[in-house]
Amino acid sequence: MARFTLILEFRGGTYIRQVRAVSPQRALRGLAAGADAKTRVFRALADAKVVAIEGITDCWCSSASHGGQFALVNIVRTTE
Numbered sequence: 001m002a003r004f005t006l007i008l009e010f011r012g013g014t015y016i017r018q019v020r021a022v023s024p025q026r027a028l029r030g031l032a033a034g035a036d037a038k039t040r041v042f043r044a045l046a047d048a049k050v051v052a053i054e055g056i057t058d059c060w061c062s063s064a065s066h067g068g069q070f071a072l073v074n075i076v077r078t079t080e
Helices: 024-031 037-047
Strands: 002-010 013-021 059-066 069-079
Touching: 002 024, 002 037, 013 024, 024 037, 024 069, 037 059, 037 069
Parallel strands: none
Antiparallel strands: 002 013, 002 069, 059 069
């Protein structure tokens, strides 16, 4: 399993989490469990498409709307 660093931009804040997972999509799903506000945002992002960032190795992004606010997450594979 790889370690992924997820950098979330939401409501003017930047939130960083790390998780071990087999894929970027699974990394998002791993952070989507729970009931607090940030996990609900990660759940909305996990339901959206994860897209590889063109020209960059081991980087993806996803975006979604949650509560009428735009959320953007960048996902970076940081280790194997």
